[in-house]
Amino acid sequence: MSLKQIxxxxxxxxxxxxxxxxxxxxxxxxxxxxxxxxxxxxxxLVFSVxxxxxxxxxxxxxxxxxxxxxxxxxxxxxxxxxxxxxxTYQNEIRQKILDMYGFExxxxxxxxxxxxxxxxxxxxESAIFDAVVDIVIGGEYDYYIYDLVPLGHxxxxxxxxxxxxxxxxxxxxxxxxxxxxxxxxxxMKREKETEEDQILTELQYIRTRINASSSILTDREKTGxxxxxxxxxxxxxxxxxTPDSSRFWPKDSYTPGGPQKSFDKQYLRDYLRTLxxxxxxxxxxxxxxxxxxTRARYxxxxxxxxxxx
Amino acid sequence: xxxxEKKSFWQNMKEVIYGMASHDMSRYALRTRASMExxxxxxxxxxxxxxxxxxxxxxxxxxxYVVPQISTWKRRLLREKDVSDAMF
Numbered sequence: 001m002s003l004k005q006i007x008x009x010x011x012x013x014x015x016x017x018x019x020x021x022x023x024x025x026x027x028x029x030x031x032x033x034x035x036x037x038x039x040x041x042x043x044x045l046v047f048s049v050x051x052x053x054x055x056x057x058x059x060x061x062x063x064x065x066x067x068x069x070x071x072x073x074x075x076x077x078x079x080x081x082x083x084x085x086x087x088t089y090q091n092e093i094r095q096k097i098l099d100m101y102g103f104e105x106x107x108x109x110x111x112x113x114x115x116x117x118x119x120x121x122x123x124x125e126s127a128i129f130d131a132v133v134d135i136v137i138g139g140e141y142d143y144y145i146y147d148l149v150p151l152g153h154x155x156x157x158x159x160x161x162x163x164x165x166x167x168x169x170x171x172x173x174x175x176x177x178x179x180x181x182x183x184x185x186x187x188m189k190r191e192k193e194t195e196e197d198q199i200l201t202e203l204q205y206i207r208t209r210i211n212a213s214s215s216i217l218t219d220r221e222k223t224g225x226x227x228x229x230x231x232x233x234x235x236x237x238x239x240x241x242t243p244d245s246s247r248f249w250p251k252d253s254y255t256p257g258g259p260q261k262s263f264d265k266q267y268l269r270d271y272l273r274t275l276x277x278x279x280x281x282x283x284x285x286x287x288x289x290x291x292x293x294t295r296a297r298y299x300x301x302x303x304x305x306x307x308x309x
Numbered sequence: 310x311x312x313x314e315k316k317s318f319w320q321n322m323k324e325v326i327y328g329m330a331s332h333d334m335s336r337y338a339l340r341t342r343a344s345m346e347x348x349x350x351x352x353x354x355x356x357x358x359x360x361x362x363x364x365x366x367x368x369x370x371x372x373x374y375v376v377p378q379i380s381t382w383k384r385r386l387l388r389e390k391d392v393s394d395a396m397f
Contacts, residue, residue: 089369096373110376113357117365120356126366164367174349181342188335189327199349199374206367 013224020228022150030147031058038075046145047078049128085127133209161214172203243301263301268294350382
């Protein structure tokens with residue numbers, strides 16, 4: 001059965017996801033499917049939730065963080081820039097605080113909280129999750145093609161709707177109980193109306209967003225998930241058990257609950273983060289000791305695993 | 310008795326009855342409500358006093374509304390407790 005047949009037999013399937021291991025062609029399939037559907041006259045948006053997206057490469061156009069960009073008739077492509085989304089979101093929160101209380105500046109401890117929150121490990125995923133809700137809730141396209149991140153991350157991303165759903169259900173319940181107390185007091189004091197609880201309103205708004213997202217993810221009729229696989233040994237050799245896909249930690253220095261000494265490219269990533277580089281080409285020149293140190297990590301992994309250097 | 314005096318008499322009676330019958334109840338309800346408010350801030354903004362509570366992304370949306378309560382909340386959570394707390 002070909003992909004074409006699936007789309008012809010199930011025209012109601014509007015949310016299409018391509019998932020699988022890294023480097024197998026998720027982006028290629030997403031782009032090709034989007035292209036084919038667009039050329040059939042459907043209005044299509046293909047978007048990537050990967051911070052290292054490659055839709056830009058495939059369409060030969062820089063679309064990162066630029067919103068939906070028109071590629072051709074009926075076809076739009078979008079790469080979500082999570083960092084930018086977080087920054088915009090933080091600024092909205094700051095502005096709201098300033099507007100609500102007429103402050104000149106955001107109070108120190110609040111500002112610290114806003115900044116610390118963005119450093120949380122789940123922040124980037126949450127921002128992407130939220131950005132995707134924005135995209136799909138608009139509903140202006142016939143087809144939404146999700147170009148997912150490699151599998152482990154993708155599963156985490158897909159499970160977020162569930163985590164959020166449980167969280168929000170619990171705190172909404174607490175908030176509603178609080179509401180009952182408030183109403184009881186105003187009844188006893190014979191006040192006509194209780195003030196609207198803005199937090200409850202906000203929670204309900206968040207809830208509709210999360211529900212919109214999880215109802216799409218769990219809809220058998222409208223949503224299709226395609227696993228991209230290649231039955232080649234070469235692909236496995238290339239990826240399985242490399243220090244970047246399987247994490248190796250030295251046993252002697254292993255301590256639960258903290259960052260581990262590792263043998264992967266994290267060292268290089270950490271170094272790049274110390275630079276004032278906007279992650280756009282051209283990439284900065286690496287100092288020889290950084291190159292040497294990165295190389296030493298992989299060599300050590302090889303030595304420890306294979307017993308030779 | 311003029312109209313006005315009558316009105317204020319009834320008004321006073323109403324307040325006395327309220328005071329006798331339901332003031333204590335509503336005070337108690339308000340106290341419970343305040344405790345819940347602090348509990349609520351704890352489970353959404355716990356991060357602020359070092360309790361890592363996920364997920365902070367949507368908590369940020371709630372932040373503007375709790376800004377005025379943050380300092381009393383911190384004071385209440387972090388202060389030492391003593392016997393007289395149970396009495397009032």
